Amino acid sequence: MSFVPPAPSPLIPAAGHYGEFGGRYVPEILVPPLVALEDAFLRHRDDPSFRAELDELLRRYAGRPTPLTRTRRFLADTHTVLYLKREDLLHGGAHKTNQVLGQMLLAHRTGKRRVIAETGAGQHGVAVAMAGALFGKEVVVYMGEKDCRRQAPNVFRMKLFGARVVPVASGSASLKDAMNEALRDWSESYEDTHYLVGTVAGPHPFPAMVGAFQRVIGEETRAEILEREGRLPDLVAACVGGGSNALGIFAAFLDDPGVDLLGVEAGGEGLETGRHGATLARGRPGILHGMRSLLLQDEEGQVQESHSVSAGLDYPGVGPEHAHLQATGRARYTAAEDREALEAFVALARTEGILPALESAHALAAVAREARDEPERARLVVVNLSGRGDKDLGHVAALLDGEAGR
Amino acid sequence: MSGRFTRLFRRLDGEGRGALVPFAVLGDPDPATGARVLETLAAGADALEVGLPFSDPVADGPTIQRAALRARQTGTTVARGLELVAELRRRHPELPIGLLVYANLVHARGLGSFYARAAAAGIDAVLVPDVPLEEIAPFAEAARTAGVAPVLIAPPNAPENTLEGIARTGREYTYVVTRKGITGVDRGEVDPSATVVRRLAQLGAPPALLGFGIARPEHVRRALATGARGVIVGSALIERLEKEPASLPDYLAELRAATILP
Numbered sequence: 001m002s003f004v005p006p007a008p009s010p011l012i013p014a015a016g017h018y019g020e021f022g023g024r025y026v027p028e029i030l031v032p033p034l035v036a037l038e039d040a041f042l043r044h045r046d047d048p049s050f051r052a053e054l055d056e057l058l059r060r061y062a063g064r065p066t067p068l069t070r071t072r073r074f075l076a077d078t079h080t081v082l083y084l085k086r087e088d089l090l091h092g093g094a095h096k097t098n099q100v101l102g103q104m105l106l107a108h109r110t111g112k113r114r115v116i117a118e119t120g121a122g123q124h125g126v127a128v129a130m131a132g133a134l135f136g137k138e139v140v141v142y143m144g145e146k147d148c149r150r151q152a153p154n155v156f157r158m159k160l161f162g163a164r165v166v167p168v169a170s171g172s173a174s175l176k177d178a179m180n181e182a183l184r185d186w187s188e189s190y191e192d193t194h195y196l197v198g199t200v201a202g203p204h205p206f207p208a209m210v211g212a213f214q215r216v217i218g219e220e221t222r223a224e225i226l227e228r229e230g231r232l233p234d235l236v237a238a239c240v241g242g243g244s245n246a247l248g249i250f251a252a253f254l255d256d257p258g259v260d261l262l263g264v265e266a267g268g269e270g271l272e273t274g275r276h277g278a279t280l281a282r283g284r285p286g287i288l289h290g291m292r293s294l295l296l297q298d299e300e301g302q303v304q305e306s307h308s309v310s311a312g313l314d315y316p317g318v319g320p321e322h323a324h325l326q327a328t329g330r331a332r333y334t335a336a337e338d339r340e341a342l343e344a345f346v347a348l349a350r351t352e353g354i355l356p357a358l359e360s361a362h363a364l365a366a367v368a369r370e371a372r373d374e375p376e377r378a379r380l381v382v383v384n385l386s387g388r389g390d391k392d393l394g395h396v397a398a399l400l401d402g403e404a405g406r
Numbered sequence: 407m408s409g410r411f412t413r414l415f416r417r418l419d420g421e422g423r424g425a426l427v428p429f430a431v432l433g434d435p436d437p438a439t440g441a442r443v444l445e446t447l448a449a450g451a452d453a454l455e456v457g458l459p460f461s462d463p464v465a466d467g468p469t470i471q472r473a474a475l476r477a478r479q480t481g482t483t484v485a486r487g488l489e490l491v492a493e494l495r496r497r498h499p500e501l502p503i504g505l506l507v508y509a510n511l512v513h514a515r516g517l518g519s520f521y522a523r524a525a526a527a528g529i530d531a532v533l534v535p536d537v538p539l540e541e542i543a544p545f546a547e548a549a550r551t552a553g554v555a556p557v558l559i560a561p562p563n564a565p566e567n568t569l570e571g572i573a574r575t576g577r578e579y580t581y582v583v584t585r586k587g588i589t590g591v592d593r594g595e596v597d598p599s600a601t602v603v604r605r606l607a608q609l610g611a612p613p614a615l616l617g618f619g620i621a622r623p624e625h626v627r628r629a630l631a632t633g634a635r636g637v638i639v640g641s642a643l644i645e646r647l648e649k650e651p652a653s654l655p656d657y658l659a660e661l662r663a664a665t666i667l668p
């Protein structure tokens with residue numbers, strides 16, 4: 001089986017537009033590098049030697065295919081049959097590795113000596129630093145000053161891999177500002193530098209390219225569930241920050257109308273408090289980071305800060321294809337609050353012996369909520385367990401301590 | 407349409423001078439001081455480019471980012487910023503005024519409505535730095551409908567078809583950037599290439615104003631030597647405002663002296 005999506009495929013939409021969303025809203029100076037990147041992507045992904053090398057990396061370096069684990073106890077009190085797609089077992093600890101290897105190989109084959117990235121939780125930064133070490137690239141990771149503090153272990157990991165981590169103090173000092181800074185760097189450095197965007201957001205071709213490299217999650221899931229259950233799942237669920245792990249698993253089911261697709265955003269402290277990251281639920285159309293998508297913004301269009309217990313979902317924008325899937329009704333989106341995600345984190349640990357990333361715990365929480373609302377409903381469900389929770393241990397320990405103290 | 411910029415260029419041609427166009431963020435460092443700054447600039451320059459403060463100024467370096475942050479923190483909203491322009495317009499009926507505004511502030515209001523408000527405030531031209539030629543059509547159309555000139559940015563790496571598009575779409579002036587990257591004062595030398603300026607002129611594009619990194623009289627002279635019709639001075643001016651605001655009139659006079667063509 002090949003891990004690289006076959007060509008030709010409809011993954012690159014015309015000019016990167018998904019209905020009214022997407023596009024390439026960047027300073028003119030970035031248009032030629034984006035056009036060159038799109039050309040390179042289309043050329044290399046159809047090149048058998050590129051595909052073979054990426055296959056090899058995904059298999060023997062990263063550990064694909066990842067298992068599909070049927071839970072034994074997590075929702076045993078309901079009629080839900082739940083499978084977890086175990087991206088947490090991938091090298092690097094999250095799904096990020098899939099597409100980072102794809103883009104890193106592309107950067108390598110197009111002769112870039114330097115790679116830059118933005119990161120929020122640090123998972124994407126870690127994956128880039130890791131792959132950069134493997135390919136001998138100079139790696140610079142932009143990270144909000146606030147995130148550097150709350151994700152200190154990942155900063156250390158990136159440095160161990162030889163990357164330079166640049167704290168970004170401007171704006172809200174979080175992921176959106178890190179992305180601004182990476183775009184600023186790239187508008188000067190594009191000749192010898194690849195900008196390795198971390199999710200299905202940003203200007204065309206990033207949403208399409210990242211989605212294509214993440215599609216492997218869905219392809220594997222679809223093949224294995226058919227083999228083991230003899231049918232397609234009723235529901236596929238994933239958390240949505242920028243939306244890459246969700247799109248990766250959704251992609252293989254988009255043409256199966258019987259498969260319900262559920263994206264789960266950060267409900268933070270509650271949608272009504274205004275402190276959340278639920279862009280699809282509460283955002284309005286806007287333009288940021290090179291794309292027209294939904295955006296958390298105030299009345300006049302200033303971009304607002306998002307809030308989430310999980311840094312990886314703490315983003316006021318969302319990938320344009322999700323905005324489109326919501327508009328067409330092909331996927332539905334909900335939110336899980338910090339508290340619910342934390343409960344699901346603990347529950348999965350206690351019932352399955354698996355520590356999910358706090359991001360992934362949002363998807364588990366939403367599925368658990370639906371299962372408990374209708375415990376008699378028999379459904380075959382797959383949750384994309386996008387990452388492992390090791391990075392969150394310090395944070396979760398502090399949160400649980402706080403609760404125990406109350 | 408022959409607007410104030412066009413009339414300015416015609417007049418300066420007669421005088422044998424290039425245009426000095428300072429850039430300031432509206433309401434920096436606060437609305438009252440910002441209004442006085444605009445007056446000083448209007449008195450010492452040929453035209454103005456003003457920017458609405460935005461949360462995510464992706465085309466700007468640290469200096470202009472700081473200015474935008476100061477302005478937002480002291481209460482300059484889009485509405486307040488446009489009022490500052492309207493006040494300026496009342497006192498200077500013939501001053502050409504260009505507005506730099508990031509796409510989301512235009513989009514959030516609705517394109518038609520935003521450009522109409524800009525026109526009502528007395529703005530001549532609008533430049534949206536994060537909307538490239540390939541996405542410009544609805545913006546340019548809304549601008550022209552409102553009687554405002556759409557201005558486009560021509561970077562040094564623009565291919566021929568982009569330059570052609572800019573020549574076709576832009577009105578009043580073309581913002582030609584001297585180098586790669588974002589706004590800011592270089593430590594290195596400013597050495598703009600004449601290639602883009604010349605090609606744009608051949609294509610019949612609106613007059614070129616050169617910007618990015620221009621700080622000193624010799625930069626101005628070198629910029630005008632490319633055939634550009636003027637210069638835009640942003641970050642260097644804002645740094646002056648931060649450090650020694652009282653020196654602003656002298657600084658403008660020094661730069662303006664360098665706009666006299668040899």
Ligand SMILES: Cc1ncc(COP(=O)(O)O)c(C=O)c1O
Pocket residue numbers: 094095120121122123124198199200239240241242243244245246311312313357359360386387388
């Ligand atoms: C484990 C994990 N899941 C999900 C996300 C959110 O990103 P996306 O929505 O692109 O999958 C992150 C981001 O850091 C992550 O680390």
